Amino acid sequence: QVQLVESGGGLVQPGGSLRLSCAASGFILSNYAMSWYRQAPRKERELVAVISTGEATYYADSVKGRFTISRDNVENTMYLQMNSLKPEDTAVYYCRANFGLGDDCWGQGTQVTVSS
Numbered sequence: 001q002v003q004l005v006e007s008g009g010g011l012v013q014p015g016g017s018l019r020l021s022c023a024a025s026g027f028i029l030s031n032y033a034m035s036w037y038r039q040a041p042r043k044e045r046e047l048v049a050v051i052s053t054g055e056a057t058y059y060a061d062s063v064k065g066r067f068t069i070s071r072d073n074v075e076n077t078m079y080l081q082m083n084s085l086k087p088e089d090t091a092v093y094y095c096r097a098n099f100g101l102g103d104d105c106w107g108q109g110t111q112v113t114v115s116s
Contacts (some may be wrong), residue, residue: 003106004095009110012085013064013109016114020080022095022107033098036080039093045094049080063089075114085114 008020020036033052039045049056049069057069067100078095092109099105 004097004098004105004107006093006095006107006110009093009112011113012114013116014085014087014114016085017081017083018085018112020082020095020110020112022078022092024076024078024097027074027097027099027105029071029097032100034069034071034078034079035077035096035098036069037096038089038096039094039109040088040091041092047095053076075082082112085112087114090114 005023006020008018010018012018016081031053033050035044035050036046036048046060048060048063049067051071052068059067066082066084071078090113092111094109095107097105
């Protein structure tokens with residue numbers, strides 16, 4: 001069964017750090033482009049970061065220099081290291097596997113709240 005499970009969200013103070021994990025099962029994560037998205041209350045879901053099969057990375061301007069996307073091929077897991085967190089980073093974070101031809105898989109999401 002193809003599945004993505006996120007973890008690592010929580011409550012953190014501004015300036016703090018969190019590392020999100022996205023564990024894949026039923027497929028080999030490194031064979032596909034993988035992404036992190038987020039959705040804040042009353043806003044549309046937005047792309048945060050992408051890692052390609054060749055490990056090229058892309059970041060939204062709003063997180064560039066603060067967030068790092070990576071993957072562990074042995075653990076079949078993708079990560080999002082988030083540093084210097086801001087209140088505007090508060091959102092539900094989702095991981096996505098892009099299988100191509102309009103086929104993809106989403107995780108259930110993990111809540112990140114940045115607040116003092």
